[in-house]
Amino acid sequence: MELRKDYFADVREDGLHEIGQPRPRLDSPGHVTGKTAYFADRNFPGMLHLKMVRSPHHHARIRSIDTSEAEKHPGVVRVLTAKDVPHNVYTILILIQIGPEDETVLADGKVRWKGEAVVAVLAETERAAQEAAAKVKVDYEVLPAVFDMEEALKPGAPIVNEYHGQNYYLYDSGECRKVRFGDVEAGFAQADHILEQTYQSSPIEHAPTETTGCVVAPEGNDRFTCYTNTQAMFFTLDNTSIILQMPGSKLHFVGGTVGGGFGGKVDVIVEPITILAAKLTGRPVCFIYSREEEMQISSPRAAEKVVIKDGIMKDGRIVARKVTGYTDAGAYSRHSPYGAQKGAAHYPGPYTIPNVWIDTYCVYTNRTPSSAMRGFGVTIGDFALEVQMDKLARLIGMDPLEFRFINAYRDGDMKAHRQPTEGAALIECMQEASRAANWPVAEKYMAMSSYRKGA
Amino acid sequence: MAIRRGRGVAAINYPTGMNLGGDPTQALVHSTPTGNFMVTLSSVDLGQGMKQIMAQICAETIGVPTDRVVIDTADTDTGPHCMGTFASRGTHRAGNAVIQAAKEARQVMLEVAAEELEVNASDLETDGQGNILVKGAPQKSISIFDVALSAHFKRGRSISGRGMFLIPRSYPEKETGAMKPSTCYAHACTVVEVEVDDETGEVTVLNVKNVFEIGRALNPRMVEQQLVGGSWMGISHALYETTEPYYPSRDHGGTDFNQYLMPGPGDLAETEIIVLERPSADGPFGAKGPGEMCANPQIPAVANAVFDAVGVRIDTLPITPERVLRALKARAAG
Numbered sequence: 158m159e160l161r162k163d164y165f166a167d168v169r170e171d172g173l174h175e176i177g178q179p180r181p182r183l184d185s186p187g188h189v190t191g192k193t194a195y196f197a198d199r200n201f202p203g204m205l206h207l208k209m210v211r212s213p214h215h216h217a218r219i220r221s222i223d224t225s226e227a228e229k230h231p232g233v234v235r236v237l238t239a240k241d242v243p244h245n246v247y248t249i250l251i252l253i254q255i256g257p258e259d260e261t262v263l264a265d266g267k268v269r270w271k272g273e274a275v276v277a278v279l280a281e282t283e284r285a286a287q288e289a290a291a292k293v294k295v296d297y298e299v300l301p302a303v304f305d306m307e308e309a310l311k312p313g314a315p316i317v318n319e320y321h322g323q324n325y326y327l328y329d330s331g332e333c334r335k336v337r338f339g340d341v342e343a344g345f346a347q348a349d350h351i352l353e354q355t356y357q358s359s360p361i362e363h364a365p366t367e368t369t370g371c372v373v374a375p376e377g378n379d380r381f382t383c384y385t386n387t388q389a390m391f392f393t394l395d396n397t398s399i400i401l402q403m404p405g406s407k408l409h410f411v412g413g414t415v416g417g418g419f420g421g422k423v424d425v426i427v428e429p430i431t432i433l434a435a436k437l438t439g440r441p442v443c444f445i446y447s448r449e450e451e452m453q454i455s456s457p458r459a460a461e462k463v464v465i466k467d468g469i470m471k472d473g474r475i476v477a478r479k480v481t482g483y484t485d486a487g488a489y490s491r492h493s494p495y496g497a498q499k500g501a502a503h504y505p506g507p508y509t510i511p512n513v514w515i516d517t518y519c520v521y522t523n524r525t526p527s528s529a530m531r532g533f534g535v536t537i538g539d540f541a542l543e544v545q546m547d548k549l550a551r552l553i554g555m556d557p558l559e560f561r562f563i564n565a566y567r568d569g570d571m572k573a574h575r576q577p578t579e580g581a582a583l584i585e586c587m588q589e590a591s592r593a594a595n596w597p598v599a600e601k602y603m604a605m606s607s608y609r610k611g612a
Numbered sequence: 613m614a615i616r617r618g619r620g621v622a623a624i625n626y627p628t629g630m631n632l633g634g635d636p637t638q639a640l641v642h643s644t645p646t647g648n649f650m651v652t653l654s655s656v657d658l659g660q661g662m663k664q665i666m667a668q669i670c671a672e673t674i675g676v677p678t679d680r681v682v683i684d685t686a687d688t689d690t691g692p693h694c695m696g697t698f699a700s701r702g703t704h705r706a707g708n709a710v711i712q713a714a715k716e717a718r719q720v721m722l723e724v725a726a727e728e729l730e731v732n733a734s735d736l737e738t739d740g741q742g743n744i745l746v747k748g749a750p751q752k753s754i755s756i757f758d759v760a761l762s763a764h765f766k767r768g769r770s771i772s773g774r775g776m777f778l779i780p781r782s783y784p785e786k787e788t789g790a791m792k793p794s795t796c797y798a799h800a801c802t803v804v805e806v807e808v809d810d811e812t813g814e815v816t817v818l819n820v821k822n823v824f825e826i827g828r829a830l831n832p833r834m835v836e837q838q839l840v841g842g843s844w845m846g847i848s849h850a851l852y853e854t855t856e857p858y859y860p861s862r863d864h865g866g867t868d869f870n871q872y873l874m875p876g877p878g879d880l881a882e883t884e885i886i887v888l889e890r891p892s893a894d895g896p897f898g899a900k901g902p903g904e905m906c907a908n909p910q911i912p913a914v915a916n917a918v919f920d921a922v923g924v925r926i927d928t929l930p931i932t933p934e935r936v937l938r939a940l941k942a943r944a945a946g
Contacts, residue, residue: 158836158885160829165890169828169898174740175672176897179833182664183679184657215862253634253781271862304860329786336789358929359859361849362872389696390654390688413686418658423698449867457855485860498784499631502793507625515789524862525855529698531845532904535626536911540929543622543912547919557916561623575790582825582890586801587623589823589886594803596621607890 232285344477344512348468367416370445456528499534618921626905627794634781654691675738700901707896716773827900846910
């Protein structure tokens with residue numbers, strides 16, 4: 158790595174004592190010698206193991222659940238179903254007033270994706286829990302499922318999630334989050350060229366070294382200590398408090414050293430059911446995802462579809478950009494309405510464009526609910542935007558890097574969401590990339606700056 | 613049939629912190645009787661090194677070496693609220709809270725030192741080595757060890773501080789989308805060089821040159837680990853990863869690391885990282901959050917490089933050999 162201190166030296170005070178120093182990490186020796194303790198290193202006498210019975214169907218009505226054989230299995234201590242969960246229908250972003258509650262801890266009457274949790278089995282050993290889970294009999298009536306976002310948005314499509322009533326998240330702005338800036342149609346009318354293109358991604362796994370899980374110990378004072386690898390301690394505690402209808406003061410969460418998150422550990426999935434299990438059995442309980450569960454059950458990065466329509470002048474100026482983004486939330490909201498909304502704030506990218514129209518949709522389908530993942534709302538959008546930029550440059554016969562200089566935002570430029578640009582540095586990054594990659598651009602671009610006088 | 617070479621570029625920006633704000637984090641700082649400093653948080657270290665950075669931020673603010681600071685975090689019985697570690701927010705939000713708490717503690721520390729040295733607190737400065745000196749008369753000094761002892765056992769003062777950082781939530785206007793998503797943005801530009809085998813469709817990344825602007829590299833070594841890892845992840849997203857290879861079909865999803873493709877050590881390209889620092893107005897020592905954005909620009913840069921190499925556009929991720937071959941065949945078929 159190279160620190161290029163010559164850029165922005167006029168606005169930066171260097172020479173601090175601790176900041177800017179390449180100090181070795183205090184926790185590194187523990188990590189590399191195996192001495193660091195993770196949640197799963199907690200082991201309590203009498204600890205039970207929790208295994209989930211999961212839906213084999215993408216969409217089905219549950220006619221009945223028979224747990225009698227499972228309960229008789231040697232080593233089984235308790236079997237939990239929806240009726241055991243005090244506030245079974247929840248949604249995690251209710252904490253920041255983004256509802257409605259739309260997901261169940263344990264399926265109640267319906268399953269909406271293949272892999273959905275239906276019954277929790279608690280046993281003395283992991284093996285007994287696994288074997289007993291296979292003995293739970295669930296009678297399903299399979300329902301039509303929808304997997305494609307376009308199909309899901311058509312009238313008459315099977316409704317994925319009745320708590321929404323339609324297959325998209327309803328924002329206060331309607332069926333999508335909107336950004337309107339300038340007059341996009343006038344921009345297209347004035348353009349020398351129009352280019353409309355569609356980009357697509359599919360779900361991606363976080364693949365942390367350590368899978369999602371927690372260990373819960375009931376304490377002598379009627380409290381529960383939850384050792385967890387959540388990325389958000391109080392967010393998980395507060396949601397657990399709602400789901401279990403248990404005062405937050407009864408809950409003690411301990412975490413803080415996690416073997417990789419990447420956004421995969423901000424859904425509140427394992428903690429509430431494990432604390433409930435510890436409460437109902439009076440025993441310590443652990444619930445740790447297998448690698449298969451981590452890959453196919455825990456939320457992935459959402460698949461996205463992005464349609465970009467640009468109006469561009471021969472001289473390289475983008476005069477209008479219309480973006481329609483679709484986020485595949487899967488069967489439940491989790492963090493996806495937030496992610497789709499973040500996309501609306503991010504488009505049209507770090508470029509100054511006078512006419513912008515943005516619609517971002519959060520769409521429900523019968524698949525594993527997607528949620529947070531490193532950069533969600535932006536990562537796939539950037540793929541779409543930057544491939545589109547390459548196509549636009551080639552359309553008008555311009556160098557792709559020079560084309561970006563022409564449109565790059567600078568201090569003071571008004572963004573589509575009506576905030577003036579502050580602290581821009583795109584131009585300087587491109588100048589340095591031009592040098593480092595030996596990708597020459599015209600001198601006028603190398604002389605540009607993100608600063609503007611008076612900005 | 614040939615191996616063809618191509619080059620692609622992408623430039624991006626990325627917001628620091630939760631979209632639209634409203635995501636508070638608190639911190640508490642106190643000194644032990646011998647002048648070590650405890651920082652109490654509930655923020656989570658995901659392996660990126662949050663604890664180390666909070667220690668350096670506290671140390672810089674108080675004026676002690678980093679090894680005098682201990683981080684106690686992620687216990688809801690002791691640590692005050694933190695929204696969580698996500699949205700590139702950890703360093704920015706928790707760092708600001710730690711600075712505020714450390715400044716309050718430092719003020720008490722200087723007041724006690726002033727009493728001991730019989731000067732005004734405003735005339736004192738720290739040397740970063742654990743001593744408090746009179747400005748302009750450095751021979752007149754006292755160690756922070758002695759100040760802490762005095763505060764506890766003689767002066768009855770608590771060298772401690774409370775810190776809080778909150779960017780008030782912004783609500784988008786329904787019709788126009790006018791809103792304030794973030795207060796600062798990190799930037800990047802990446803150039804990728806690839807080889808594409810037009811017989812097999814296989815893409816090999818030869819080298820990746822990343823320029824990242826991140827506000828301030830608080831610890832350059834840790835910045836490097838995060839940016840290199842992010843760059844690898846971007847390449848992995850571009851070429852390999854998905855849980856649903858035939859999306860929207862749910863079939864053929866990987867369930868372990870044999871089936872779910874990610875690059876191994878032999879697949880990693882030569883990776884270059886260059887860092888620029890334009891301090892943000894509201895970041896701790898100007899830092900922005902580069903944790904997420906560092907994995908983004910490689911994806912379109914690879915896609916653009918593939919086009920440059922073989923002249924077909926793959927607009928669906930990941931850019932698998934199958935997709936490249938199908939596109940080449942479709943083009944050949946006219």
